[in-house]
Amino acid sequence: MTHTITLIPGDGIGPEVTEAVVRILAASGVSIDWDRHDAGVLAVEKGRVPLPIELLDSIRRNKVALKGPVTTPIGTGFTSVNVGLRKALDLFANLRPVTNLPGITSRYTGIDMVIVRENTEDLYAGLEHQVVPGVVESLKIITEKASTRIARFAFEFAQANGRKKVTSIHKANIMKLSDGLFIESARAVARDFPDIAYEEKIVDAACMHLVMRPEQFDVLVMPNLYGDIVSDLCAGLVGGLGVVGAANLGADVGVFEAVHGSAPDIAGKNFANPTALLLSALLMLRHIGEGEAADRITAALHQVLEKGQSRTRDLGGTTSTFEFADAVCRAIA
């Protein structure tokens, strides 16, 4: 069977890492017909809007997309394509598994947690205005509906994957109404899952616990902004942004992209680690029922990492993006 999947190479290191991953998926024998679309600055350069309607239509039609990072101008310019995509397709859950990988030395061992980040509201609502010169307001939107939906997603994920505990991250001591509503909603959902332990941690203390004893965490659920920050922190626990994949999931659509951004500092140099996007693509393959191919690619990736001869620069080596991809291709049984 051939799968038709939307491909958004993105910009910065996006085109390099997506091309590397496309090669690896092809080497696994999975048949994919890629429907390629530009977004962000590349779309604008071709006279389009940053998030073209054809791109959204393609994902709505195909139900699945693999996406490279897209740069968001800082301070001025167009609003985030990444946030726009998540909102337009109601990709409410951002799933970010964080685990140690073989052969990658980090400060910790035994890390196996999953971050579930609410993806549609919070300060990412993008509702900012100037009240008077020198005073601006940014609205943090938290709804019972979205909080309940993401908490239920986290508990259902925990149940389906044999996980034991869900930790809700918040700052309800200060934001008593907004984060208060988030944890109240999570508590209500927790009552439906008596077999899964439930705990709450204030975000600042949670960050301290994450760097002191990360192995105590299992599934973490949190509003959008904490999810963004805590995800990068957690990536740092297992080797950095080059080795953590992710999925944006809605009711019937999935957009698979890494946690990292467009990394302008190394873009176009063939330095980037494609592992993060590959891990996202592996989540995608399982999502579309290609679990057997995902298993074979995972084994190949682990074999290459474990041997340690092919390491990209972020992991202390000198292997290029495409050399690494070729090593994984060769290792696929």
Ligand code: NAI
């Ligand atoms: P970044 O994640 O692009 O880079 C942070 C650091 O990690 C840099 O030193 C970079 O070289 C390194 N890094 C990231 N991915 C790597 C990889 N695969 N291999 C090796 N090293 C890697 O974060 P930054 O610099 O804050 O953001 C750059 C741009 O990306 C911004 O415009 C931001 O808005 C955008 N962005 C887009 C995302 C998306 O498309 N989903 C997510 C995060 C940021």
